[in-house]
Amino acid sequence: MLDQYLVSGSSKAYYIPDFISQDEEEYLLRKITETPRQKWKALATRSASPFGPSKSVVRTGGEIMQKGTLVPQAMPPFLTTYPDLMGRLSGTSAFASSPHQRPNHVIMNEYLPGQGIMPHEDGPSYHPVVATISLGSHAVFHYYSYRNDGVDHGALNASSSPSTRAHDASRGRSVNDVPVLSVFLEPRSAIITTDALYTAHLHGIDDVHRDTFVGAGRLRLPRSEGDFKGDIDEVQIANWRAVKDGESARVLEGGGELERGTRYSLTCRDVPKVAAGDAFRLLGRR
Numbered sequence: 001m002l003d004q005y006l007v008s009g010s011s012k013a014y015y016i017p018d019f020i021s022q023d024e025e026e027y028l029l030r031k032i033t034e035t036p037r038q039k040w041k042a043l044a045t046r047s048a049s050p051f052g053p054s055k056s057v058v059r060t061g062g063e064i065m066q067k068g069t070l071v072p073q074a075m076p077p078f079l080t081t082y083p084d085l086m087g088r089l090s091g092t093s094a095f096a097s098s099p100h101q102r103p104n105h106v107i108m109n110e111y112l113p114g115q116g117i118m119p120h121e122d123g124p125s126y127h128p129v130v131a132t133i134s135l136g137s138h139a140v141f142h143y144y145s146y147r148n149d150g151v152d153h154g155a156l157n158a159s160s161s162p163s164t165r166a167h168d169a170s171r172g173r174s175v176n177d178v179p180v181l182s183v184f185l186e187p188r189s190a191i192i193t194t195d196a197l198y199t200a201h202l203h204g205i206d207d208v209h210r211d212t213f214v215g216a217g218r219l220r221l222p223r224s225e226g227d228f229k230g231d232i233d234e235v236q237i238a239n240w241r242a243v244k245d246g247e248s249a250r251v252l253e254g255g256g257e258l259e260r261g262t263r264y265s266l267t268c269r270d271v272p273k274v275a276a277g278d279a280f281r282l283l284g285r286r
């Protein structure tokens with residue numbers, strides 16, 4: 001079932017366009033934006049000025065404690081009942097080898113135009129499969145490798161995952177700032193990252209207001225002051241021929257710009273270690 005969606009040349013990412021319908025997207029966007037603002041937590045974006053804008057997240061399914069144990073809490077019905085996204089993800093077989101055969105933890109991310117997420121690893125608290133569903137706007141998702149010569153060439157510095165906090169393995173290792181793989185995520189799509197792309201690579205989204213394409217599925221990498229990208233300023237979007245949206249497909253093919261709107265994403269993963277018992281007691285709350 002998944003093989004037909006393999007992003008060519010990757011090991012291994014699967015891009016599934018129209019994973020959800022337009023009606024489901026509309027419903028999910030309404031439910032997500034109705035989530036009370038006090039539940040949203042601010043996270044540093046790639047530009048990460050201490051005073052700069054920060055993207056926001058809500059974690060559902062429970063809290064991940066020290067040592068990567070999930071203290072479970074029920075997910076909202078719009079992730080499990082209508083639409084049954086967890087069941088649908090389970091049906092792709094992407095989670096067939098994961099302990100619960102389906103995600104038990106979902107992070108809802110909100111990105112305003114100009115916001116992204118720094119290259120990071122999701123870390124060892126999760127089974128090494130992640131499914132990300134995009135809503136509301138497109139984004140370009142890059143995968144990066146570590147440099148192995150131990151010398152800092154002015155490359156990006158990896159940070160630990162904003163979403164796992166506990167994972168520090170990547171901190172300070174230098175990262176090739178030219179992505180090894182780039183994929184275009186259109187609204188309603190799912191991208192599933194597995195194997196070496198999960199365990200040995202980083203992923204991130206540039207914090208830009210628009211993406212510039214030069215034709216034949218090639219993206220011009222944004223350059224900011226002090227960025228070192230050698231001679232490379234363009235990358236191939238690996239899945240550009242799989243993009244369904246007419247306007248996006250035209251721009252990918254012929255060149256032009258695509259404005260980022262507000263994007264929500266659902267990052268769905270399986271946390272193998274789950275605490276038994278009552279969440280309120282375990283978290284010391286009443």
Ligand SMILES: O=C(O)CCC(=O)C(=O)O
Binds near residue numbers: 141
């Ligand atoms: O929003 C996305 O597409 C990626 C989010 C992400 O990498 C994460 O939550 O760990």
Ligand SMILES: [Fe+2]
Binds near residue numbers: 120121122161163203
């Ligand atoms: Fe991530």
